[in-house]
Amino acid sequence: MKWLELFLRASTPTDRFVLGISAAGILSSGWLITSEPGKRAVVFRDNRPVMTLALDQDRKQEVSGRLGPVIIQVEQGRVRLLEYQSPRMIGTRTGWIQGAGRATACVPCGVLVRVEGKQKGSAPSSAHEFDAVSE
Amino acid sequence: MSGHVSGYLSIPPLRRDLLIAYLAAAAVTVHVLEAALPGPGPWFKPGLANVFALVAFLRLGWRGAMAVTLMRILAGSLALGTLFTPGFFLSFFGGCGALAMLALLRMIPSSGLGVVGISLLAALAHMAAQIVAAWLLIIGHAGILAALPWFLAGSWISGVLNGLLTYLLLEHFDRHHALLTEP
Amino acid sequence: MKPWTRWLGWLGLFGLGMLFLLVSRLPGEPEAEPPLLETRLLMGTLVSISTWGVEEKQAEAAMEQAFAEMSRIEGMMSRFIPTSPVSGLNDAPRGAFHTVPAELISVVSKGLEIGQLSGGAFDIGLGPLSDLWGFSREPPPETPPAPDALKKWREERDRTPGPGIELASDNRLRLTGPAIGLDLGGIAKGYAVERAMEMLRQAGVVNALINAGGDMRIAGSKGGKPWHIGLRDPRKPDGVVAVMDLTGSKALATSGDYERFFMADGVRYHHILDPKQGGSSRSGLMAVSIQAADSLTADALSTAVFVLGESAGLALLQQFPGCEALLIREDGQMVQTPGFVATRSKTP
Numbered sequence: 229m230k231w232l233e234l235f236l237r238a239s240t241p242t243d244r245f246v247l248g249i250s251a252a253g254i255l256s257s258g259w260l261i262t263s264e265p266g267k268r269a270v271v272f273r274d275n276r277p278v279m280t281l282a283l284d285q286d287r288k289q290e291v292s293g294r295l296g297p298v299i300i301q302v303e304q305g306r307v308r309l310l311e312y313q314s315p316r317m318i319g320t321r322t323g324w325i326q327g328a329g330r331a332t333a334c335v336p337c338g339v340l341v342r343v344e345g346k347q348k349g350s351a352p353s354s355a356h357e358f359d360a361v362s363e
Numbered sequence: 364m365s366g367h368v369s370g371y372l373s374i375p376p377l378r379r380d381l382l383i384a385y386l387a388a389a390a391v392t393v394h395v396l397e398a399a400l401p402g403p404g405p406w407f408k409p410g411l412a413n414v415f416a417l418v419a420f421l422r423l424g425w426r427g428a429m430a431v432t433l434m435r436i437l438a439g440s441l442a443l444g445t446l447f448t449p450g451f452f453l454s455f456f457g458g459c460g461a462l463a464m465l466a467l468l469r470m471i472p473s474s475g476l477g478v479v480g481i482s483l484l485a486a487l488a489h490m491a492a493q494i495v496a497a498w499l500l501i502i503g504h505a506g507i508l509a510a511l512p513w514f515l516a517g518s519w520i521s522g523v524l525n526g527l528l529t530y531l532l533l534e535h536f537d538r539h540h541a542l543l544t545e546p
Numbered sequence: 547m548k549p550w551t552r553w554l555g556w557l558g559l560f561g562l563g564m565l566f567l568l569v570s571r572l573p574g575e576p577e578a579e580p581p582l583l584e585t586r587l588l589m590g591t592l593v594s595i596s597t598w599g600v601e602e603k604q605a606e607a608a609m610e611q612a613f614a615e616m617s618r619i620e621g622m623m624s625r626f627i628p629t630s631p632v633s634g635l636n637d638a639p640r641g642a643f644h645t646v647p648a649e650l651i652s653v654v655s656k657g658l659e660i661g662q663l664s665g666g667a668f669d670i671g672l673g674p675l676s677d678l679w680g681f682s683r684e685p686p687p688e689t690p691p692a693p694d695a696l697k698k699w700r701e702e703r704d705r706t707p708g709p710g711i712e713l714a715s716d717n718r719l720r721l722t723g724p725a726i727g728l729d730l731g732g733i734a735k736g737y738a739v740e741r742a743m744e745m746l747r748q749a750g751v752v753n754a755l756i757n758a759g760g761d762m763r764i765a766g767s768k769g770g771k772p773w774h775i776g777l778r779d780p781r782k783p784d785g786v787v788a789v790m791d792l793t794g795s796k797a798l799a800t801s802g803d804y805e806r807f808f809m810a811d812g813v814r815y816h817h818i819l820d821p822k823q824g825g826s827s828r829s830g831l832m833a834v835s836i837q838a839a840d841s842l843t844a845d846a847l848s849t850a851v852f853v854l855g856e857s858a859g860l861a862l863l864q865q866f867p868g869c870e871a872l873l874i875r876e877d878g879q880m881v882q883t884p885g886f887v888a889t890r891s892k893t894p
Contacts, residue, residue, distance in 0.1 A: 231527070235479070238530035243480035247523065250487060254519055258512035275586055295684055323784070331585035333592045336684040340587050359581070359596055359768075360757040361786065362800040362835060363778035 267328070269307045271300060272340040283307060283343070293337030300341055307341055309334055374423070383419060383427050387434040390415040394439035409521040410486065412439075413461065417482055417529040418536060420465050428465055432458045449501050453493050460492020461485040478533065479526035486522025490514050581755070581768055584609045589620045589735055590682070591759030597746065598753035598768045608749030612742035612756070619741060622650060623734040625673055625727070626682065635719065636673055636727040643718040651717050653842070657733045660846045661709055664862050668850035669821040671710050673727025675699055679825070681806045681817035689810050696824050699725055703824075736799060736845025739763045743841075760805070762798040763841045777888070780804050780832040780874055787880065788872065788888040790837075796887075799844035801852045802833035802874075820853050829855030833874040837886055843869065856881065 239247070267283040271291055281289060281302050288310075289300045299310040306324040309332055325332045328345035374382065394412040412435055420428035436454045440446040464485050468476060476484075494511055581596040582605050595612055597605040625632050631646045638644060657670035676682070678691045678699060690696075703710075706723030713719055721727065739756050743763045746754045753766030755773050764773045772791035779785030780802050790798065803826070807816035820827035834852040838844035847869055851859030856873055863871055863883065870886035882888060 234527055234530070235523075238477065238527055239479040240475055240477035242475035243477045243483075243526075246476065246480045247483060250483065251519060254512050254515045258516060272587070275588075329583035329585075331592065331594065333585075333587055335587060335591055338587060340585065340592070342585055357774075358776040358786070358789075359755055359773045360594065360762060361760075361776040361778050362757075362762055362790075362798055363760045363802065363805065 267305060268344045269300075269302070269341050270344055272342065274338045275340070280344075281307065281341075291339060293334060293339045295337050298334050298337050298339045300339075307343065308332060309339070309341065379423055379427070382423060383430050386415040386419050386427075387431045387438070390431055390435040391438045391442065394435050395442050398439070398443055410489065410518070410525060411528070413482075413485065413489070414525050414529050414532060416461070417478070417485065417525065418532055420481070421478065421529070421533065422536065425462070425465055425469050429462050432462055452500055453496055456496035457489040457493035461489040463492070464488030478530045479523060482526030482529055483519065483522035486518040486525060487515055490518035579769060581753075582606070582609075584613075586613050588613065588616050589624070589738060589758060590626070591735075593756070593758045595742070595746070595757075596755040596773075597751050598766070600751050600753075604749070605751060608746050608751045611749055612745045615745045616738040616742050616758070619649075619734065619738040622647060623653065623730045623737075625729055625731075632728045632730065635721060640721050640724055640726070643712075643714055643720040645717055646719050648717050651713060651719060653730065653733060653737050654711065654719060654728070655713055656737075656842060657730065657846060658709055658711060658713070660733075660843075660850060663865055664850040664854060665858075666709070666821055667853040667858075667862075668732065668846055669709065670728060670730055670733060671721070671726040672819055672821060673729040674725055675703075675819055675821075675824060676729050676731070677727075679815075679817070679819065686806065686808060688808050690815055690825070700824050703821075732801075732849040733842060733846045735759070735761045736797070736841040736843070739841040739845075740797070760800045760802075761841055761845050764792050764796050764798070765794070767793040777835055777872070778802070778804075778833075781878075787874070788835075790888050792837075792887060795839070797838045797841040797844040798835065799838075799841065799848040800833060800835040801848040803827075804832070818849060818852050827853045829853060829859075830876050831855060831859075831873055832876055832878075834859070835872045835886075836869060837871075838866070838869040847871075 269281045269283055270277050271279045271281065271289075273291065273293070278291060279289070281287070281300065283302055283305045286303045287301075289302070290297045291300060292298075301308050301310055306326045308324045323332075325341070325343060328343050331340055331342040333340040390412040393415070397408050397411055400408070413432075416428045416431045416435070419431040436451070436458050437446075440448075440451045440454070445451050464487075465481070468474065468481060468484065491511070494508065494514055498508060579598070581598040582600075582602060583594060583596045584606070585592060585594045587593070593613070593616060595609045597609065600608070620630075621627055622630055623632050624630050625636055627633060631650055635644055635646065654670065657668070661668045661670060678695055680687045680691070702723060702725035706726055708722075710722045710726035711719065711728070712722060735758050739758050739761050740763060742756050743754065743765060746756075747765065751765075753768065754764070755775075756763045760778075762775065764775075767773065772793045775790045775792060775798065776786035777788040777790065777800065779787045781804070783804075792798070801818055803814060803816035803818060805817060807814055807826075809815075814826070816826045818827045819825065820829070829852065831852055834848045836844040836848045836851065838847065843866065847863070847866060850862060851871055851873070853859075854862055856875065859873070860871065860883070863869055868885075870883045872880060872882040872886050872888060874880050
């Protein structure tokens with residue numbers, strides 16, 4: 229109560245107005261930032277989305293591919309396709325993918341996994357990150 | 364009477380310089396003590412030392428606040444041995460941000476802002492400048508800007524508290540008859 | 547009160563300081579605006595399109611059109627899609643002319659032209675031989691085809707003179723022997739990529755990169771920065787042996803013995819077939835990359851040069867001004883023509 233009295237005595241109406249506005253601004257911008265959805269990966273089968281995986285939950289997910297089941301592994305915000313014996317299985321070549329927009333696929337299975345969203349501002353994390361690799 | 368912003372006292376010049384020295388000394392002391400406090404990090408300090416800069420601003424003008432702030436940062440870093448380290452630059456930019464805000468407020472004399480409002484806005488500017496400086500100088504990753512609301516929330520609270528403390532300090536300050544006499 | 551202009555001076559000084567910091571920081575900021583990236587499974591491979599400098603909605607619509615165009619071309623030129631005109635020709639009895647889309651005629655005639663210039667090393671009529679080897683089968687083969695089957699193909703092929711593919715007016719085409727079947731695998735992807743880039747251009751996208759499993763087409767840049775492209779190490783899937791920083795309108799295609807292959811008794815059998823041998827090309831090369839003005843030419847030449855080998859391949863290149871090559875020999879040595887754009891390359 230003493231503090232409230234002090235506050236009422238010490239602050240002008242303009243003060244209280246500025247306090248309210250700034251608190252509202254700070255809280256709403258904070259809320260906006262935290263309510264931004266977590267990173268997710270979308271699984272496509274023959275270019276049609278079949279499921280969405282949250283990348284903050286480690287798991288192994290089986291999806292049906294053209295040649296049988298394909299296992300998608302999510303771990304520490306990254307995602308990959310598990311080994312499938314085919315030289316055309318690009319997924320095993322790409323390994324873990326993480327950045328928004330990155331994709332990995334098992335071509336003969338018709339399964340593609342793509343991390344949602346746009347690439348972030350400070351894009352390539354290393355000098356070895358290419359726009360594309362010719363192979 | 365509310366807010367204590369009602370103009371300068373007619374303080375004799377020599378008294379002004381002495382007052383600035385006293386306020387700066389107090390600010391440096393609090394600055395060093397605060398740095399010794401255990402806390403979650405260098406950015407989550409209540410910034411109590413800023414109270415003295417506010418007193419200087421409200422009673423001696425913007426240049427008084429600048430003198431107190433710069434002396435606090437320089438002398439404080441000297442005492443702590445952090446001169447020209449990243450932490451020093453963060454403090455420095457924070458201080459400059461707060462001073463810039465005070466200069467801005469000085470331009471609108473009839474805003475009706477009182478101690479608490481001025482303290483709050485200065486604290487927010489302090490934090491914002493500090494974060495921007497951290498982004499530009501140290502971290503180099505825009506990700507830190509995403510944490511800005513949380514830092515600002517912290518400085519909102521300390522800004523209001525410091526405003527109230529400044530108010531209390533000013534009550535004593537203004538009653539002090541020594542202010543009006545030559546030393 | 548003192549004039550507020552004094553304080554404005556201080557404020558201005560502070561502002562200038564901050565501005566200086568900001569400006570000094572900017573050049574170090576890596577790729578302030580990254581390209582938009584979209585990926586699909588098309589033409590039996592992973593196709594990615596990156597665009598730069600176009601507003602998101604417009605870029606996405608343009609990429610959608612480009613993917614649709616590639617899908618349309620796949621539907622026309624793939625021998626694995628039963629309803630495609632190419633499958634229709636391959637399934638029909640030999641000898642009779644069939645009317646096919648004009649687009650198919652133009653790609654086939656381009657393929658025949660490069661086939662002739664390469665002395666038959668590039669051959670778009672190898673469908674039955676490809677089927678025998680089955681590199682496109684799933685699961686992939688583990689042994690070469692039976693010698694008898696290969697011998698039979700050889701005999702039948704030798705009975706058919708020339709390329710075995712004939713064009714006639716009014717968009718008509720015929721295959722002249724049972725050993726002949728259209729396999730546009732070495733050229734259709736290049737054509738599709740070329741068309742996809744054209745769709746992007748028409749939709750107002752000036753800066754783009756299309757990558758269809760190594761068949762690449764680039765346009766423009768990333769806000770003045772070149773497209774940063776790696777060339778895969780033929781023996782290390784994650785390795786890169788050369789870096790190409792490309793801008794402007796260029797095509798790049800790579801053919802390698804590591805794309806589809808199997809090992810049997812210590813021998814590597816890969817999908818690039820030599821029409822003269824009737825099996826995997828043994829020309830002493832592991833990979834060939836071609837830089838050209840258009841993807842169709844780059845795609846076809848990478849296969850042709852691979853089959854021809856180093857000396858004959860480089861001789862063929864002389865007939866294609868503006869086309870440059872990088873060859874990786876079986877020992878890992880790299881050879882490149884003077885105009886081939888590659889930086890920071892090392893031997894694998």
